[in-house]
Amino acid sequence: MRLGCQWRRRLAIAVAVAATLLLPSTAWAYVGPGAGFAVLSSFLTLLLAFLYALLAVLMWPVRQVFRLFRRRKAFGKAKVRRVIVLGFDGLDPDLAARWMREGKLPNLAALRDAGTFQPLATTHPPISPVAWATFLTGVLPGKHNIYDFLARDRHTYLPFLSSAQIGEPRRHLRLGPYRLPLGRPQVRLLRKARPFWQYLGDAGIFSSVIRVPITFPPEKFPGVLLSGMCVPDIQGSQGTFSFHSTRVQSRTAHESGVMLPLEQSNGHYASHIPGPANSLRPEERGALRIPFQVRPDAHRDCAEITVDGHKLTVKRGDYSDWTELRFRAGLGIRVHGIARFYVKEVSPEVEVYVTPVHIHPQRPALPISHPLTYSIYLSKLLGPFATLGLAEDTWGLNEGALDDEAFLDQCLLNFAERERMFFDALEKTSQGLCVCVWDTTDRIQHMFWRYLEPGHPAAAGAGRPSARAACAVEEIYQRVDHIVGRVHRQMNAGDLLLVISDHGFKSFARGFHLNAWLHQNGYLALKVGAAESGEWFRDVDWPRTRAYGMGLNGLYINQRGRERHGTVPSGAAAEQLKKELRQKLRGLRDPHKDTVAITEVWDDHTAFPGPYRENAPDLLIGYAPGFRASWDTVTGKVTAPIFEDNTKAWSGDHCMDARHVPGVLFSNHKIAAAQPAIVDLAPTILDQFGLPRPAHFDGKTWALEPR
Amino acid sequence: MSTLISILNRTFDLLFWPFQNLPPIFAVVFFALAAGVLMLAAFKYSSNQAAIRRAKDRLGAHLLEVRLFQDQLGVVLRAYLRILRAAGAYLACAFPPLVVTLLPLLLLLAQVELRLGREAAAPHAPVLVKVKLPAGADVNSVELKLPAGVQSTAPPLRIPEEAEVDWRIEAGRPGEFALEFSRGGKAFSKQFVAGGPLPRVSPWRTASALELLLYPGEERLDSATAQWVEITYPPREVRVLGWGMHWIVPFFVLTLAWGYALKGLFGVEF
Numbered sequence: 001m002r003l004g005c006q007w008r009r010r011l012a013i014a015v016a017v018a019a020t021l022l023l024p025s026t027a028w029a030y031v032g033p034g035a036g037f038a039v040l041s042s043f044l045t046l047l048l049a050f051l052y053a054l055l056a057v058l059m060w061p062v063r064q065v066f067r068l069f070r071r072r073k074a075f076g077k078a079k080v081r082r083v084i085v086l087g088f089d090g091l092d093p094d095l096a097a098r099w100m101r102e103g104k105l106p107n108l109a110a111l112r113d114a115g116t117f118q119p120l121a122t123t124h125p126p127i128s129p130v131a132w133a134t135f136l137t138g139v140l141p142g143k144h145n146i147y148d149f150l151a152r153d154r155h156t157y158l159p160f161l162s163s164a165q166i167g168e169p170r171r172h173l174r175l176g177p178y179r180l181p182l183g184r185p186q187v188r189l190l191r192k193a194r195p196f197w198q199y200l201g202d203a204g205i206f207s208s209v210i211r212v213p214i215t216f217p218p219e220k221f222p223g224v225l226l227s228g229m230c231v232p233d234i235q236g237s238q239g240t241f242s243f244h245s246t247r248v249q250s251r252t253a254h255e256s257g258v259m260l261p262l263e264q265s266n267g268h269y270a271s272h273i274p275g276p277a278n279s280l281r282p283e284e285r286g287a288l289r290i291p292f293q294v295r296p297d298a299h300r301d302c303a304e305i306t307v308d309g310h311k312l313t314v315k316r317g318d319y320s321d322w323t324e325l326r327f328r329a330g331l332g333i334r335v336h337g338i339a340r341f342y343v344k345e346v347s348p349e350v351e352v353y354v355t356p357v358h359i360h361p362q363r364p365a366l367p368i369s370h371p372l373t374y375s376i377y378l379s380k381l382l383g384p385f386a387t388l389g390l391a392e393d394t395w396g397l398n399e400g401a402l403d404d405e406a407f408l409d410q411c412l413l414n415f416a417e418r419e420r421m422f423f424d425a426l427e428k429t430s431q432g433l434c435v436c437v438w439d440t441t442d443r444i445q446h447m448f449w450r451y452l453e454p455g456h457p458a459a460a461g462a463g464r465p466s467a468r469a470a471c472a473v474e475e476i477y478q479r480v481d482h483i484v485g486r487v488h489r490q491m492n493a494g495d496l497l498l499v500i501s502d503h504g505f506k507s508f509a510r511g512f513h514l515n516a517w518l519h520q521n522g523y524l525a526l527k528v529g530a531a532e533s534g535e536w537f538r539d540v541d542w543p544r545t546r547a548y549g550m551g552l553n554g555l556y557i558n559q560r561g562r563e564r565h566g567t568v569p570s571g572a573a574a575e576q577l578k579k580e581l582r583q584k585l586r587g588l589r590d591p592h593k594d595t596v597a598i599t600e601v602w603d604d605h606t607a608f609p610g611p612y613r614e615n616a617p618d619l620l621i622g623y624a625p626g627f628r629a630s631w632d633t634v635t636g637k638v639t640a641p642i643f644e645d646n647t648k649a650w651s652g653d654h655c656m657d658a659r660h661v662p663g664v665l666f667s668n669h670k671i672a673a674a675q676p677a678i679v680d681l682a683p684t685i686l687d688q689f690g691l692p693r694p695a696h697f698d699g700k701t702w703a704l705e706p707r
Numbered sequence: 708m709s710t711l712i713s714i715l716n717r718t719f720d721l722l723f724w725p726f727q728n729l730p731p732i733f734a735v736v737f738f739a740l741a742a743g744v745l746m747l748a749a750f751k752y753s754s755n756q757a758a759i760r761r762a763k764d765r766l767g768a769h770l771l772e773v774r775l776f777q778d779q780l781g782v783v784l785r786a787y788l789r790i791l792r793a794a795g796a797y798l799a800c801a802f803p804p805l806v807v808t809l810l811p812l813l814l815l816l817a818q819v820e821l822r823l824g825r826e827a828a829a830p831h832a833p834v835l836v837k838v839k840l841p842a843g844a845d846v847n848s849v850e851l852k853l854p855a856g857v858q859s860t861a862p863p864l865r866i867p868e869e870a871e872v873d874w875r876i877e878a879g880r881p882g883e884f885a886l887e888f889s890r891g892g893k894a895f896s897k898q899f900v901a902g903g904p905l906p907r908v909s910p911w912r913t914a915s916a917l918e919l920l921l922y923p924g925e926e927r928l929d930s931a932t933a934q935w936v937e938i939t940y941p942p943r944e945v946r947v948l949g950w951g952m953h954w955i956v957p958f959f960v961l962t963l964a965w966g967y968a969l970k971g972l973f974g975v976e977f
Contacts, residue, residue: 055777063778206778224775309974373771381768428772428782 075205075431077690079704081494084426084487085435085681087135087212088480089128090442090654091501093119093664099477107485111499111666119662121677122503124607124620125553126658128442129163129229131502131678132213137193138682138697142610145192146214147617148551149230149238155564157537159550159636161238163191163214163230166366168279178280178331187217187366192612193696196682197221197433203691208425210436211418216389218370224428225370226378226421228437231389234327234337234357234365235276235287241393243401244271244294245351256395262294262350269294269350273307275327275357276335288327288335298347305341305352314343319409322384325357336360338384340413342406353401355410358387378421385417392443397649404469404649407447415440415476419483426490433685438483441476445505448472449652453507458651484666491668496688496704501663502678508653510590511630511646512597512623514549515638521584523547526638533638540638543567546577549633552655554617555581555601562614578603578618585621590643597627597643599657622657629655670705708916712923719818720907727904731823731945731954734905738819739958743965745811747973749804759976762797769793801977813920816955821924823954825908825940827900833860833877836886836897839934840870844890849933852887856880857899878902890932897936898925912936 075081096117100109111117123131123141125148133146141147150159167186172179191214197207201222209215213229233239241257246269248261262269275288292307302315312320320341327335337357344351359365361379368387369375379385392411396402402410415438422436450459451470459465468475484499491497515533518524525544526533533539537548542565545558557574560566568574582601590597600622608616621629631648632639654661665676673680679699686693687701726734750756769789776782828834838849846865849872853859861875878884881902888895900906909924913935919927928935944951970977 059777060780206776371775374775377768377771377775380764380771383764428776428779430779430781 075689078205078688079690080496080688081431081492082429083433083435083496083498083685083688084491085433085685086422086484086487086497086499087132087435087437088441088499088501088664089132089213089437089439090445090503090505091477091480091499091664092445092504093117093662094504095473095477096664099474104474104478105481107481107488108499108666111484111488111497111668115497115669116665116667116671118665118671118676119504120500120665121675122658122661122663123678124602124622124658126503126654126656126661127552128439128502129214131663132229132437133163133191134679134698135500135502135681136195136197136212136214137191138196138679138686138694138699139193140608140610140679140698142608142613142616143193143696143698144610145190145612145615147608147615148554150551151190151615152550152556154562157540157542157548157550157563157636159536161190161230164189164216166232166236175331177283179282180331181279185366189217189219195219195221196686197223197225197435199686199691199694200433200689203689205689206429206432208429208432208434210421210425211439212435212437213389213439217367220370223370223432224374224425226375227368227389229389229439231359231368231387232366233388234335234359235274237356239356239388239390239393239395240274241356241396241401242273242354243351243396243399244269244354246349247351254395254399254401256393257399257401259401262352267295268306269296271352273325273339273354273357275325275337278329280329280331280333288329290325290327294350294352296346296350301346303343303346303350303352305343307341312341314341316343316346317405318343319406319413322358324360324384335365336363337365338387340410342402342410344401344403344406353396353406355393355396356388358391361385361387378424381424382417382420385421386414390439390443392440394443394447394650397447404448404472405466408444408468408472411440411444411476412479415479422483423486423490426487433689438480441480441501444472444476445652447649447651449505449507450649452652453509456507456651457509457645457647458649460647488668495668497666497668498681498685499664499666500678500681503654503658503663504661505652505654506625506656506661508628508646508651509626510593510597510628511644512590512621512627512633513630513639513642513644514555514621514633515636516632516640517585517588517642518547518549519638520642523581524638532640533636536636537638547581548636549621549629550636551617552629552634553621553623555585555619555621557618559618574618581619585619590627592643593626595626596624598622599624599660622659623655625656625660627656628653667704671702672705673700673702676702708919709926712919712926715814715818716821716907716923719822723822723905723907731905731943732947732957734819734823735945735954735958736961738815739961740965742812742815742958742962743969745815746804746808746962746966747969747975747977749808750801750977751973751975753804753807754977755800755803756976759797759800762793762800763976765793766790766797814923816958817921817923819954819958820921821907821909822905823943823945825910826943827881827903827906827908828878828938828940830878830880830901833875835937835939836874836876836899837937837939838872838888839936840872840890841931841934842870844870846870846872849888849890852889854884854886856882857884857886857901886936888933888936893929893932895928895932895936897938899938900940908940910938910940 099105123134129146129149130141133144137144146162151162152159165188169181169183169185171182173182198221200207207223209225211226211228216227216231218225218227243259244262246262248259252259260271262271270293272289272291277287290308295304302313305312308325310323314320322338325337338360339357340355342353359368361375391414397407418438426434450456451465523546525541527539527541530539546568547557549555557568558566559574560569568577585598586601587596588598602620604613604616604618607620683693683697683699684702693701769786772786773783846867851874856879857876859876864873878901884899886897886899897912898909900908911922912925914928914930945954947957
């Protein structure tokens with residue numbers, strides 16, 4: 001019976017095809033419009049492809065002659081054909097060693113046995129943007145100018161993103177209530193020093209660079225690059241989620257997110273997704289927004305979400321696919337973004353979480369790749385993907401908008417996207433450099449460390465974790481191992497594989513309120529009547545303040561002639577104060593735990609040699625494992641206690657004494673180097689391609705022995 | 708079939724009525740819009756829009772691949788193969804709406820051809836009338852009786868080898884006439900149009916059912932009497948920016964233009 005149906009169906013198709021083909025020749029003109037839609041598009045594509053092909057073939061000898069003429073024959077002295085760098089942010093050598101011992105990471109263990117496994121010394125401070133900037137430039141922070149995620153404005157004492165500055169277009173045209181931009185937004189890279197793949201490019205060696213931090217805005221070079229950490233979301237922030245709930249009565253702003261009420265009307269619930277400020281109508285208050293409706297279906301345990309022309313059905317506990325959102329600024333101008341919807345609850349209350357709105361990779365509002373078409377290519381080939389620098393929404397979990405499972409799902413979705421991108425890049429890079437960084441390893445360890453460590457204050461009162469959450473860190477290490485295995489199977493003779501991380505991980509159980517300590521020890525003064533200060537030193541009395549803490553490890557002297565309200569003369573007085581602070585802070589103990597909280601304090605002269613030392617913190621605090629700058633210190637608050645339990649889900653960290661948190665180095669080659677460091681990678685890779693080490697590089701070149 | 712053709716003829720007579728005194732390009736623009744909308748609707752309801760989007764994205768991606776990795780011949784060559792595969796997938800996605808719209812479009816275009824394909828004969832300008840008889844028929848058995856206002860300008864030419872008889876006639880005044888033929892006691896006729904602004908001009912009356920779809924101006928002939936009757940009207944040219952061309956050219960371009968212009972409104976991908 002079924003066979004009969006199939007035959008009938010096949011016969012019908014055959015008749016349709018035959019009827020189309022056998023109609024009189026004049027009929028072909030008649031089917032023109034229908035066929036035209038399809039044929040024209042594919043014909044144009046094929047024509048374009050042919051022209052490209054012709055151009056490529058014609059230009060090939062010209063390029064070769066050009067290379068020979070400039071005596072830059074690529075790979076002439078190269079020891080390898082291809083270098084593959086797999087960067088896993090925060091992969092810890094102790095955990096890797098433990099799980100290799102237990103047989104849970106067979107591919108990494110095989111790499112260790114056949115080649116190399118060593119700790120990889122990280123930077124001071126051991127923070128991702130600093131360490132990755134060192135990786136890609138081959139220099140220490142004093143030469144690349146990145147000391148933290150944030151830097152401080154000496155005039156206002158306010159923070160700004162240390163790696164990139166986004167400004168408005170230079171010129172505008174006034175048209176009634178509209179202010180039309182004439183040109184693109186000004187995006188300036190604040191990182192100094194050239195990435196090592198530019199040296200490779202100069203020598204005619206192609207590179208594929210995927211999501212290496214501190215590559216936004218992307219720089220030109222002969223290769224392809226997708227920017228990573230520090231790419232903003234559509235609002236220009238480092239990630240602002242929105243959470244919509246019938247439990248919320250009015251809009252409340254949270255750290256890196258906003259809670260909005262879901263209002264009931266006509267059988268559905270309505271809210272809106274906040275977007276960027278409308279730069280076309282600056283006088284108009286409020287940001288652009290996209291309304292959306294939610295129809296919960298308790299029976300089917302899902303919700304139907306209608307947003308910007310899309311109708312999505314999302315099961316409770318699931319994420320939607322990436323959904324295109326168009327914020328309409330006026331005059332037909334739209335800002336394109338993408339977001340995922342997560343349905344947290346459908347009954348009795350309704351709760352929907354929306355990820356930060358990422359820059360649309362296919363219609364980027366800001367440059368996120370080099371060439372610009374690379375993100376478009378990836379998006380067309382693999383579908384939309386997360387473009388936000390810090391794509392895993394740790395604040396969503398910290399603030400309770402997401403639970404462990406939802407956060408983990410989000411992480412793994414991003415991890416899988418990166419995997420697809422990387423393997424496409426690997427296929428395209430048969431010679432040259434292929435480097436990709438996965439951030440998910442870092443985020444999962446930050447958020448799930450509490451389940452690795454019995455008695456962690458962040459796990460107390462949180463209830464019993466799910467089996468998945470309890471094993472989340474181990475699972476992500478196993479996924480890393482799986483990728484390493486896949487890469488290994490695709491490698492050719494003459495390939496060098498390096499698996500690295502920028503730092504390791506340790507517990508973050510206790511927060512140190514540096515500004516509270518400075519206040520209580522007479523270095524930082526509050527305005528009369530104030531016992532504490534709000535964010536960004538709101539109640540600090542600058543003319544009476546000598547030192548302040550900002551960021552994750554930084555301590556600054558309020559120096560006269562440098563800071564706006566500087567009080568400490570530069571030179572001997574400032575040096576004396578630094579010495580005094582070092583002495584007091586080094587070896588500082590947590591009275592509650594009776595352990596050393598700060599193992600070392602570095603002076604900027606020793607920590608940051610280089611031309612940009614003036615932008616560095618004057619002192620760098622090296623915390624002991626288990627300790628870190630408190631959340632309030634990072635945001636410039638001054639509070640009463642000096643030590644405090646860290647009860648946030650963000651329970652593991654690495655912003656401590658760099659000696660406690662080295663990264664990992666695996667390779668398929670034997671590496672003969674004592675104490676290899678992340679700063680050595682750039683000169684070593686250049687050396688493998690037969691290129692000289694630039695004189696300004698801080699790292700040393702390793703000797704490698706192929707297996 | 709003849710009922711459907713008759714209804715279509717009357718419907719299109721009505722639709723063409725507003726364009727009677729306008730340059731033909733106006734009718735072309737209007738019917739191109741109709742065809743564009745028809746195609747959009749067909750794409751919307753009979754195609755797999757997600758698959759079309761995927762196929763187009765893949766095409767675009769592999770094109771960009773050629774540009775991005777132009778120094779790597781292996782990658783470029785693989786990209787070409789993938790372009791071909793993606794183009795094939797895309798055409799396959801476009802096939803169902805093509806099949807769905809084939810018949811309606813054929814009927815629409817045949818109606819437009821009836822009105823815009825040929826000029827009516829000018830008064831006093833001779834035209835040829837050709838009658839094709841069944842194979843082996845006696846060419847002397849067929850006679851033409853001209854209506855008042857139409858005269859023959861030459862004796863009939865009878866070609867036994869091809870079973871064809873040709874007449875040369877002209878109209879003395881504008882109007883629509885019926886040319887009456889008789890053969891072996893059976894009669895059949897053919898419409899003949901002279902002058903007029905935008906008349907329905909049928910150049911071909913046929914005994915073939917398939918050809919009736921393409922030439923729906925008159926009813927089907929009895930195949931026992933004649934295979935077809937043709938009048939060699941002069942072809943009509945539609946003027947676009949001063950250039951004369953067959954109406955199908957601007958129609959094709961305009962249909963695509965309408966399609967692209969309205970696809971956002973319809974929410975259709977093609």
